[in-house]
Amino acid sequence: MLELEFTTEDLALTRLALSPLWEAIASLRVLTSPDSHTLHHPWLAAVRPRLARARLDLRPVIELLTPKVAAFVAPAPMTSAPDIQLELATIRAQPVERIHADLDALGLPRYPDPAAAVEKVATTIEAYWELAVAPYWPRIRAVLEADIRHRAYLLSTGGGRRLFADLDPNLRWEGGRLAVRLRNNRSGTVELNGRGLVLAPSAFAWPRISLLTTPPWQPLLRYPARGTAKIWESRPAAPSTALTRVIGRPKARLLTLLHEPATTTQLAALAGLTVGGASQHLTALRDAGLVRPTRVGRSILYARTDTAETLVGRRS
Known part of the structure; x- marks a missing residue:
């Protein structure tokens, strides 16, 4: 188990947010590993022919998603409900040193021309979003917003303990620490150090939680949103x-x-x-x-x- 250690300041800065950018990134992982995401097969059946007709080259983005996701293409959302253009602007604004640090961490080669490469990544995500996610975004967002309202109610009535108890079976709140059971069995203790924690519900993340704690990125916990199965009914x-x-x-x-x-x-x-x-x-x-x-x-x-x-x- 990995334990996140909270200070009073971290609790004060913990917030809920949704991310259209992350839904695009997570849906690409569904596209490349369909057998692990049976819930989204109806979406896959509709989107695959559309992508094939468009002949969109997704390789500039897909290479950043295995085995882990490069942090600069999926940072914590800056506001509670940003639009895709705001999040793409965040990608474009990342310093070269931070982008290269993320590539180094994944064992990927550094970009010879970072500005051009990052622009290619951003425009590819934007084109993919329009084809594969935007047509379904109203119903996806409705589920994410409903989840956030539910979590906000739990937080207001029972504090952090009730919020985390209801969030996911792989989470446990105890003694000022949040224990997280991850798929890769990562263990140890991470001090949030006053950076707070962003909790982001996701439809395409189902059925797993994921965690970003690498400095200088704001700590981010993504979890499956309640009601995700209803999206494709x-x-x-x-x-x-x-x-x-x-x-x-x-x-x-x-x-x-x-x-x-x-x-x-x-x-x-x-x-x-x-x-x-x-x-x-x-x-x-x-x-x-x-x-x-x-x-x-x-x-x-x-x-x-x-x-x-x-x-x-x-x-x-």
Whole structure:
């Protein structure tokens, strides 16, 4: 067991945050090791053909994920709910010495041109995010935010002891220390030294916890979010009565069918519409901020926005 030793200052600085960047990184590990992540097979089945069509070269990022993740591509989020662009800017802003230290720790060669290499890493992650994670981000974020609300309630009603007791079976709080059982059986004691601890729920981290304690990075504990299994559950095929009354049956039907990102042609066939008719309805939904288009090769995929996820989730 590894033990994290807290001071009063560390407890005061312990916080909860979510990270879209980490979901991209963790989902790449799912993509490269699918047998260890059976929960996410529905996502894999949808995303693999899309990535193949886009011919995106993921090697600049994947080489940073084995056997461990390079810290500079997955640092602790700076705010409680950053967007992907803010986190990518953090990657781009890392000092060369810190990047090379991370590469040295993983036994990887240093970058001959660090600025160009890091920019390539960041742009690859951004392109991958748009193809593989962004279409599902509203439902993923809903699960992560629900987990954070639950943890915040536990902290407010029972303090750190109750928070950590409910977090994961591999964690145990005792006497000002947090004992962590890691997959690699790492042991010893790590003093947080007033740096605090960031607790970050993750969907794609399931079923494992992971820990970053290497200075000068802020200590970070990632754990499987409650309700992760619900993300890939089948969604209702019929739109709700309330939603149909507000935006009409064709648009409500299209939104309901978008439990998975799809093209205009696919949606037209599923909804029993002409391609032209489906296109008109999707344009209206886009203008209303209910769907977002993403180009994948020669195709345009539509996915629901946060607002649409909320509307479709309200059944009546």
